[in-house]
Amino acid sequence: MRLAASMAEEFRRDIAEAEATPTAGYPELVRRFRGPVPETGGDAEDIIRELGELARNGIRGTTAPRFFGWVIGNSHPTGVAADWLTSAWGQNAANVQAAPAASAVEAVAVEWLLDLLDLPRTASVGVVTGATVANFVSLAAARSAQLRKVGWNVEADGLFGAPPIRVLIGADAHTTVYAALKFLGLGARRVREVATDDLGRMLPGDFEKALGEGEGPVIAIAQCGQINTGVSDPFHEIAPMVRDAGGWMHVDGAFGLWSRSSPKLRHLADGVELADSWATDGHKWLQTPYDCGFAIVRDAEAHRRAMSFSASYLPPANEDERDPSAYVMELSRRARGFAAWAMIRQLGREGIARMVESNVAVAQAMAAGMAAIEGAELVCPVELNQFMVRFGGDCDVEEGDRLTLATVQRLQKESIAFAGPALWRGQWVIRFSVSSCATTMEDGAITVEAVLSAWKAVQAGA
Numbered sequence: 001m002r003l004a005a006s007m008a009e010e011f012r013r014d015i016a017e018a019e020a021t022p023t024a025g026y027p028e029l030v031r032r033f034r035g036p037v038p039e040t041g042g043d044a045e046d047i048i049r050e051l052g053e054l055a056r057n058g059i060r061g062t063t064a065p066r067f068f069g070w071v072i073g074n075s076h077p078t079g080v081a082a083d084w085l086t087s088a089w090g091q092n093a094a095n096v097q098a099a100p101a102a103s104a105v106e107a108v109a110v111e112w113l114l115d116l117l118d119l120p121r122t123a124s125v126g127v128v129t130g131a132t133v134a135n136f137v138s139l140a141a142a143r144s145a146q147l148r149k150v151g152w153n154v155e156a157d158g159l160f161g162a163p164p165i166r167v168l169i170g171a172d173a174h175t176t177v178y179a180a181l182k183f184l185g186l187g188a189r190r191v192r193e194v195a196t197d198d199l200g201r202m203l204p205g206d207f208e209k210a211l212g213e214g215e216g217p218v219i220a221i222a223q224c225g226q227i228n229t230g231v232s233d234p235f236h237e238i239a240p241m242v243r244d245a246g247g248w249m250h251v252d253g254a255f256g257l258w259s260r261s262s263p264k265l266r267h268l269a270d271g272v273e274l275a276d277s278w279a280t281d282g283h284k285w286l287q288t289p290y291d292c293g294f295a296i297v298r299d300a301e302a303h304r305r306a307m308s309f310s311a312s313y314l315p316p317a318n319e320d321e322r323d324p325s326a327y328v329m330e331l332s333r334r335a336r337g338f339a340a341w342a343m344i345r346q347l348g349r350e351g352i353a354r355m356v357e358s359n360v361a362v363a364q365a366m367a368a369g370m371a372a373i374e375g376a377e378l379v380c381p382v383e384l385n386q387f388m389v390r391f392g393g394d395c396d397v398e399e400g401d402r403l404t405l406a407t408v409q410r411l412q413k414e415s416i417a418f419a420g421p422a423l424w425r426g427q428w429v430i431r432f433s434v435s436s437c438a439t440t441m442e443d444g445a446i447t448v449e450a451v452l453s454a455w456k457a458v459q460a461g462a
């Protein structure tokens with residue numbers, strides 16, 4: 001264990017200067033790890049040393065300060081340390097009896113979460129692997145409640161023969177929400193997509209039209225923080241329509257929900273509190289290590305009904321106790337509450353707000369710096385921490401795509417900073433996500449220089 005700790009410390013100490021892009025490719029890494037099944041055991045220290053050696057330069061620098069790919073938090077050292085203890089303690093955080101401290105810490109972490117995000121304090125929270133599963137769990141509760149209203153018990157009778165549920169979803173929703181619909185038997189394709197504006201926000205007019213197109217149970221899926229633009233849906237306009245239709249409004253707020261933690265930014269998620277359920281991540285803006293997400297449901301009874309099950313050997317919690325597994329899909333599970341609690345304790349309300357605000361300020365400065373590069377274009381204004389840049393100036397779409405993809409490839413190759421490509425409105429862009437507590441203004445400035453250098457190299461045909 002000591003060896004692993006010192007290897008981890010060394011890794012984190014060197015990460016700022018390490019290559020942002022792994023230099024070992026997948027085939028080489030598989031070759032390194034592969035071999036016949038070991039017939040005999042080995043020495044623990046040798047095994048850990050070997051593991052470090054084999055994984056070397058195959059570890060992506062997601063904890064580096066200039067990592068802007070996808071939406072990835074920093075795995076803060078305090079969270080990592082709490083996570084080590086979690087593994088060492090080896091708790092099965094299914095229920096109070098099996099894991100009293102893990103159950104207690106999770107109960108407090110989720111109370112703190114509701115306070116920080118200013119969501120109904122009586123809501124129930126499932127601590128899951130991430131926003132994908134948080135969307136699934138929340139929508140399972142929605143499915144249960146909406147079908148119950150029309151006299152159908154989906155937990156007992158399934159979906160065969162059930163009254164159809166209408167699902168309304170913004171046309172720029174995250175792909176994982178469609179995945180959740182697929183897993184739930186609601187169908188990724190049998191949805192009514194609501195038209196969106198240039199930034200990906202649902203148009204209230206089309207939402208109203210969609211709502212009027214049929215009858216029966218409704219689940220409306222909104223988002224707080226679009227993956228490319230960072231914007232949120234107009235909750236104040238949508239939520240009353242859903243309520244009047246007797247529907248359920250779910251919000252995917254994987255990262256955007258954390259703007260609620262900042263007095264300066266919370267207006268960006270105004271009205272999100274009107275929803276019935278919310279999905280968010282801990283491993284993004286709370287900086288916990290992977291994995292950690294939260295499924296938050298206003299109707300705790302629907303949440304428990306959708307998720308809980310019983311057996312003679314699983315004694316139910318007392319009334320004043322909370323079994324973690326009653327709010328998630330799994331029985332045996334990691335005690336994620338320790339790291340979540342530790343990260344909220346580490347940063348505090350003020351620290352979380354300051355970090356989110358700082359990430360947003362760095363995103364704005366980076367975007368302004370890149371917009372000033374000749375031949376670069378900021379694809380839309382920076383609302384939160386996500387922004388997109390495209391290269392090519394006045395050239396046609398195809399050439400712009402080629403130049404943009406060549407620039408991002410070059411940026412990744414130079415390895416001073418990392419960002420990835422994305423498709424937005426049919427055109428390739430480079431998407432930056434500023435979501436790490438390690439990122440400073442200086443990192444932003446270095447990244448602008450790296451992007452300029454990559455673009456110049458592409459122009460020079462390098």
Ligand SMILES: Cc1ncc(COP(=O)(O)O)c(C=O)c1O
Binds near residue numbers: 132227
């Ligand atoms: C808006 C949104 N929803 C859902 C997800 C999925 O989150 P996870 O990968 O933690 O399951 C993401 C991930 O980036 C996201 O940005």
